[in-house]
Amino acid sequence: MIPLLRALILALGFYFGIPVVQISGTLQGQTAPTDSILAIAHTLFTEASILANQGHQDEAESKLQRVLDIREKALGLDHPDVALTLHNLGFIYNA
Incomplete structure (x- = not known):
């Protein structure tokens, strides 16, 4: 992972009060509580938007x-955040 992006993820985790151990584990594919996982997903979503732009x-x-x-x-397949992620993937595939 790019050091700057890793630093951003860790900084956002600190801001949201997510322990570094949970963030590090999540970045390596290990499990963490749902709220922490969703915070990481939000960060990755933001990074993806920046990278696409x-x-x-x-x-x-x-x-x-x-x-x-x-x-x-x-969140399950019917959640609006899942739909938004699919929407953004569609733009990537269409580019």
Whole structure:
């Protein structure tokens, strides 16, 4: 992971009060409580939006796929955040 992005994730985790151990585990694919996971998904979603706007479609797609996986498991398939993630993935695929 790019050091700046990792620092951003850790800073946002600190801001939202998520312990660094949970963030580190989540970044490595381990499990964490749902609220922490959703905070990470939100951060990844924001990063993906920034990357897409900068023209880094492949990196944005990868992050959005992770967000989709997290949100589907945590929120269910019918949640609006899952729909928004699919919507943004559609823009990536259409670019």
